Amino acid sequence: QVQLVESGGGLVQAGGSLRLSCAASGRALRRYAMGWFRQAPEKEREFVAAISLSGTGTKYADSVKGRFTISRDNVKNTMYLQRDSLKPEDAAIYYCAAADYFGATAPDYWGYWGQGTQVTVSS
Numbered sequence: 734q735v736q737l738v739e740s741g742g743g744l745v746q747a748g749g750s751l752r753l754s755c756a757a758s759g760r761a762l763r764r765y766a767m768g769w770f771r772q773a774p775e776k777e778r779e780f781v782a783a784i785s786l787s788g789t790g791t792k793y794a795d796s797v798k799g800r801f802t803i804s805r806d807n808v809k810n811t812m813y814l815q816r817d818s819l820k821p822e823d824a825a826i827y828y829c830a831a832a833d834y835f836g837a838t839a840p841d842y843w844g845y846w847g848q849g850t851q852v853t854v855s856s
Contacts, residue, residue, distance in 0.1 A: 735760040735845050737829050742850030745819055749854075753814040755829030755847060763787075763807040766835035768843060769814045771825035771852075778828070780838035782814060790835055797823075816852075824854040 741753040755767070768783035782803040783792045791803055802815040812829060827850050830843035837843070 737847035739829050739847045739850040742852045744853045747856045750817045755812040757810045762810040765831035767812045768830045770828045773825040778840050785835040819854050821854045821856045826851050
């Protein structure tokens with residue numbers, strides 16, 4: 734199994750930028766499609782972005798398209814989420830996830846999860 738650990742969360746002002754990282758251990762990151770999800774208080778966990786095993790394919794939620802960029806470094810066993818032009822509504826706990834195949838956005842499809850990292854956006 735793969736273990737995932739997120740980092741890079743914190744407090745940022747609206748309009749600012751922040752990069753999240755997700756480090757994998759146990760099994761090579763290259764075996765999995767990777768994704769980011771987020772969950773705000775009293776809301777369901779929602780899809781943010783996903784990237785294919787090789788990194789050539791990406792998918793984004795409409796709410797973050799053009800502002801967030803997902804990437805991966807299979808040599809470093811790490812995935813990233815660069816988030817620019819942050820808005821107060823981007824505040825949430827961000828989770829990284831892994832799946833055997835690329836394409837699904839429903840949380841139930843993703844078999845491996847990190848513990849999450851909190852992101853707060855001040856207006």
